[in-house]
Amino acid sequence: MATLRDILRKIGAVKKTRQITRAMNMVAAAKLRGAQMKMESFEPYARKFSDVLGNLASRIEPDVHPLLVKKEDVRRVELLHFSADRGLCGSFNMNGINRGEKWIREQKEKGLDVSLNLVGKKGRDFFTRRGYPITAAQIHLYGSVDISFVNKMSAGFIERFLNDEIDEVYMMYSRFVSMARQEPTVVKLIPIEPPRQSEEEAGKTQAEYVCEPDPEDLLIELLPKNISVQIFNAFLQNETSEHAARMAAMDNASKNCKELIETLTLVYNKARQAAITAELMDIVGGAEALKKA
Template identity: 35%
Template sequence: MASLKEVRNRIVSVNSTQQITKAMKMVAAAKLRRAQDNILQMRPYAQKLNEMLSTVSAGSESSVETPLKAVRAAEKILIVVVTSDRGLCGAFNTNVVKATLLLIEEKYAVQAAKGNVEIFAIGKKGAESFTRKGYKVNTAFVDTFSRLNFVTVKSAAEQIMTAFAEGQYDVVDLVFNEFKNVATQIIHTDPYLPIVSEDTSKKSKKTEVNYIFEPTEEEIMAELIPKSLKIQLYRAVLESNASEQGARMTAMDKATENAQELLKELKLIYNRTRQAAITTEILEIVGGAEALKNS
C-alpha cells in the first residue's frame, strides 16, 4: 500500500491537472463560439456561390475552357489535409490521418507505390504525422490557424491552383472535418481539382434559360471559378477550426470528469491508509501499556 505522503502528492498532482483541463475547456468554449459564428456565416455564402456557378454554367451556350477543368490521367496526386496545430483534442487529428490513408489505399495505391502522392498540410499535426510515414509533405501553410484569415487561405488555394494548371498534379483531393455539433465532426474526402462539369442530363428545367452576359461569359467564369475554389478551401479550414475547438472542449470536459473520479478514489485510499496508520499506532500503544502492566 502507498504511503500517506505518496497519496497526498498524487492528490495534489491530479488536482493541478484538473484545474488545467478546466481552464482549457473554458478557452476552447470561447474559441468555439467565435469559430461557430464564422462557419455559420460562411456556409450560406459558399453554397450560394456554388449555386450561382452551377446556374451560370448550366445556362451558358458554350463550355468555357480553363486549365482548372483539365482532366488528365491520375499520375501525380495532391491531397490537401486539414488538421490542427495543437493536440489535446481527442481523435480529431487521428481521424483525418486515417481517412487520408484510407483514401490513398483505396484510390491511389499505385501512385503511392511510385512516390507520386504528395500531402499539402494545413495544420502542424497532419504535417508531422505524414512526414513520419514517409510522404512528401508541403509545409508552406502549416501555421495557417495561428493567423487564420481569408488572405492566408487564399494564398494556399492560389498555390494549389497554379500547381495544377502547370501540370504538377493531375488530381487534387481535400480531406477535412466538417463541424456538426460540439460532440460530432464528420470527415469529408472531397474532390477539389479538376473541376467536373455538371451532367447536362441532370440539369433541371429551371436552369434551361438563355442568359445575357455582361461582361462576357469568359470573363465571368474566369472570375467565378477561382473565387469558388478559394471559398471552398476557406470553408473547409473554418469547418476544421470549429470542429477542432468542439473536439478539444469535449476532450477536456471528459478529462476533467476523469480527474474528479480519480480524486475520489485517491481520497478514499488516503483515508483508508490514514485509518490503518492510526489503528496501528493505537495497537502499538495498547500493546506497550499491556507489556508495562505485566512487567
C-alpha cells in the same frame, strides 16, 4: 503500500492538473465561440455561391473552361490536408491523419503518384517523419488567415494544374457537425465538379438568374473563386472543429481528475484508518502486557 504522505502528494498533483484542464476548457470555449461565429457567417455565402455556380454550369457546355475538363490520363494527384497546430484535443488530429493515410493508400493502389500540401503542424510532423512527398507545408495560420492568402494558394494549384504538373487536387479537412462530432471530409478541388441537383431539388422551381455578362463569361470568372471559397471554408470548419474537440477533451480530463481525486481520497482514508487501528492495537497490547506484569 503507499504512505499517507505519498497519497496526499498525488491528490495535490491531480488537483493542480484539474485546475489546468478547467482553464484550458474555458480558453477553448472562448475561442470556439469566435471561430463558430466566423464559420456560420461565411456558410450562407459559400452555400449561395455553390448554388449560383451549379445553376450556371447547367446552362453551358462543360468544356468551356480547363478547370472543368477532366484529364484523360491521371497520374499525379495532390492532397491539401488540414490538421491542428497543437495537441490536447483528443483523437481529433489522429482521425484526420489516419483518414489521410487511408486515402493515400487507395490512390497508390490505383498506381497514382501522390504528393501532399499540408496545413497544420501536427500533420506536417507526422507525414514528414514517415517520408511522404510534401510539396508545401503551412503552420500557425488558423485565426489569422485571410482570403488574399487563400487566393494565392488556389492560384498556385490552378497554375500547376494548367501546366500539367498535377492532374487532380483533393482537400481533406474536419467538417464541424456538432460539438460532439467532427467528420474528416474529402472533397475534390480540381478539376471542378459543379454541384449536382438531387431529384427532389430538380422537381422544385429553381431561381432563374439573369446574368450580365453572359453565363459563360460569368462562370469563367467564378470558377477560380470557387476554389478559394472551398479552401477558406475548410480553414473555418477545421478551426472550429479543433476548438470543439479540445473543449470536449479538457472537459473529459476534468471529470477524470475528479474521479481520480475521489478514488485517491478513499485510498487515503483507508490507509489512515489502518494506521490508526494499528496504533490502537499497539496501545491495547502494551496495556495488556503491563497488567500481566
